[in-house]
Amino acid sequence: MSTWVVITAAGSGTRLGANAPKALVEVSGRTLLGLALERTLDLADLSGVVVTCPAGSEDMFANVVDKELPRMGVPRQVGLHFVAGGASRQASVKAGLDKVVSEGGEPADVVLIHDAARALAPTDLMDRLVEAVVEGALAVIPGLAVTDTIKQVAVDEHGVETVVATPDRRFLRVAQTPQAFLLGPLWDAHAAAADRGSTEETAATDDASLFEGVAVIPGSPLAFKVTTPEDLTNLTTALAQVSDPA
Template sequence: DDVAVLVPAAGMGVRLGPGAPKALRTLAGEPLLVHAVRRVAAAPSVGRIVVAAPPDDVESVVALLRPVAHVVVVPGGATRQTSVSLALDAVGEAFPIVLVHDAARALAPVELIERVAAAVRDGHEAVVPVLPVVDTIKQVDADGRVAGTVDRSVLRSVQTPQGFSRETLVRAHAAAVDEHTDDAGMCEKIGVAVWTVPGDERALKITRPLDLEIACLLLDLG
């Protein structure tokens, strides 16, 4: 248990439509955050979990997760990057490996969490799980005219959990000036080599209403 996992869960879920903050929206009767934390807590490497909760829901998140796992809950920020930073501040130096895992990827399996942690343990400072891109990707100009077709064989979709040596993630966050959509991007910015491991379809990011339906089917499949 050399791994701490930061779980950014403070987003509003605008693309999911009106309702509670996304991490608190339910899937098969339980909030997405409960699904996510249960899986993280089941990973043998994990010794500490820090959740960045919607600032108005800290108390309810503490109560919600008490029966699920031992977690530290901090109020999140206005952006994902700030939420991760605030959670990182709450991690002690006892954990040399830090994973960042979106609550919205509620069904990421234990094997994926362990695969990312193992790659960091093997000496990679920054690790991302990736999947091949299935669609043909085109570049489009402002008028909607196709400007070209991108070679998708060199492209990958990136998931979470992303894994880092603690020192690298602290350094990347300290150096960040602009907003990044993932933590590996901040590491790239300071010249850290980022390694890839195979991702997992079950770690899909629940973003739009259809994703909730898909997640529901995945749960039924066991």
Template sequence: MKVVGLLIADPKGPDPRASVHGAPLLWHAVHGLLEAADRLVTAVPQPLCGDCEHIVRSVPSAGSRCRVLACGPDRAGDLRRAVEAATPADVVLVHDVARPFVPRATVRAVAEAVFAGAEAIVPVLPVTDTIKLVSGDVITGTTDRDRLQVVQTPVGYRPDVLEKLCAHGADPLSDLPGTVRTVAGHPTALRLTTAFDTAVAESLLEEQG
């Protein structure tokens, strides 16, 4: 099984150079994906390319397996170029730098499920809060949370499925194809967008030792 990782740093997301749990967000994300990917292409905002190149090269075993590209506002276009830059693969993992602490077991489960025949795979967690439907400031109903799941990344794709999505201008991290199966996600794979998110992630990691 040959796996390629495509790691995206959203220009509107957290700074990939921000330090969390002793290292930059980008360092953690690259290190985690390289546990399962043979090759990794990282797309980061143009002004950050130099710094991010240095961070990527500091990850053990990165070497020639990683490439850093400049990204713009068109994520589908960025991914299309990243796919073209990557070597042929059986599985493509599309991941968000803002989720730097996805356990290696989750990453491998996504890759293995695609290799086993799924078109696309996404890790999910069950919704534990009660979800209400609201119109204005009035509650109008309750949604059955047993049918709701929290979506995480990486999203695993067969290369041909990902290429078709990008060709149609879709965002492979949010505009998922029609047939997407799931594997179990993990609490530490939360998206770090606020200081509170970061504190929660670091607390969970401390508990795990």
């Protein structure tokens, strides 16, 4: 088996208050996309990486990456491909998968679906996900145990919320990316659910939602998602610790 990676990077960055695409927002002189690629390119048996971008910005993204990676000492070991994303994350992933197939991806290859917003997800997490698929899992995701008490609520016509259930947190996990799949079944699942991807309101929020019987392995605290300015602050702190663990 060889491995492909699709990185979704088509977000606008509005909630970050950025005047640039979210994946190109910089932290300590590094873009979110550059940080994610740095860790991705260390994967063994990597055949290629597809990055989904805001439509019309593919060349800009390629130019940013071409300048950033060598400057930070990260070699371009494999081909990087930049394609336009779709109307939803689900549609963007489908566009990325189509590019993988067109570039020679085989149904039995492993494909990781990742988000540039989880910029510090470590290579060892990716290695463990790939290993789980190689060992027979059709789909596998990383998950963190939930430590807070979670309440399920109902909302009435006036917007008033009422608690209706308290799920047992022993059986709850916070899903992260990357998520790993066999390429053929994932492409088939996206093709079958393509109509859902026309808007974010109906789209699957992650790729594992399109499967039954998804395996879970322990996630990583570093694979947190950057969504708000506070998350950027946390990323700056985490990046400093990763760069200088002492």
